[in-house]
Amino acid sequence: MPGEKQKLTILLAAPRGFCAGVDRAIQIVERAIHKFGAPVYVRHEIVHNTHVVSRLEKLGAVFVDELDEVPGDRPVVFSAHGVPKSVPQAAREREMIYVDATCPLVSKVHIEAQRHHKAGFEIVLIGHAGHPEVVGTLGQLPDGAITLIETVEDVAGFKPRDPEKIAFVTQTTLSVDDTAEIVEALRTRFPSVAAPHKEDICYATTNRQDAVKAMAESCDMVWVIGSETSSNSKRLVEVAERAGARNAALIEDASAIDWSAMENATTIGITAGASAPESLVEGVISAIGERYDISVEELRVTHEDVIFKLPRLVA
Incomplete structure (x- = not known):
């Protein structure tokens, strides 16, 4: 018809x-605004969604790229993706009020990397260069302690200090299948590579x-x-x-x-x-x-x- x-x-x-980490991060910003009043500053997008960011801006959130853009007398929230250790350290030095909204599953990756580093392992991070989560994880340890691997080809070109002392962690938001291919390449080339206790992909x-x-x-x-x-x-x-x-x-x-x-x-x-x-x-x-x-x-x-x-x- x-x-x-x-x-x-x-x-x-x-x-x-x-997901639970996103829901938690958004609640943190909302509650910070309710508790401290507007504006509450947020370092980087709290989560990667323009609609969420726009709604929080209307409530009184101000999103900035770096900590030095935040007035010392206003609270700041760190995004769900995690931040390098230097960021909360700088906030403490400025005696700022800050709330860390890092997803607990990202924090788990940070802890794993630190544990392996303390045990003398060279860390391989499987992830995407420039992503805030990767920047945050790289910033948990001294420069050079973590090598970023993005592809199977990167595995072939990786030259570790000691092939028997390598551990890997991963970004939490990767393709499960793509990551499995990279992990398989790592294990083929370095059979003793140490894996996370539990899968890092959330x-x-x-x-x-x-x-x-x-x-x-x-x-x-x-x-x-x-x-x-x-x-x-x-x-x-x-x-x-x-x-x-x-x-x-x-x-x-x-x-x-x-x-x-x-x-x-x-x-x-x-x-x-x-x-x-x-x-x-x-x-x-x-x-x-x-x-x-x-x-x-x-x-x-x-x-x-x-x-x-x-x-x-x-x-």
Whole structure:
């Protein structure tokens, strides 16, 4: 019939969106503003999502690149990605009020690196150069103590001081499959390499990638909702393509949907990176529903019940 909407199935990945570390970090900023009043300064984006940052700015958060941009009489929050040791040290020297919103799973990586270094190991960090989490982890130890490895090719070119005394840690938001390839290359070349006690890639990254893998092959298109600066969101696009989706793309919100990419589609997948609020997912579904006759099916691979405690200063 004329004007009849095309039928479209939406597979909604679960888990998706906010993880416990992101939720904790946002609460820290909100509570700091409530306790100390505006402005509260935040060193770097608290999490990598422009909508979250914009909402917190309206509440009274001021985002800066470096600590020296923060007035000494105002509190400052360090982002969920972690910071080099020199940053809280500088805050203490200036007698500033600061709250560290580093995700506890990132802190775990920091502790592992420090423990291995103390035991005399050379540390290999698997991650992406320039990412705030990587900058923070590199800054836990003296210069030269950690070598960044980004690819399997980097493993081949790595020249350790002692091949028998190497340990590796990883960025928490990497592709599980890509990281496994790099770890395998490390273990092949250095059989005695020391691994983390428990997987460094965080539970939320792994769960969101597993959910995308479960639905990708059934999808003509997968929309990953998240910001361009979000590492875990970009990895979800790669995972979807590798797992068999005909097409996959990162979108900030409903306004960024490329409708031409959905022509002739019968099934699309929707997920959201760990720093993307559920309201953005609802907005994308609503926008698609205005154009299509949609049915929504949630595809859940696991349930998450992780909660991280807030720092005492804002609890």
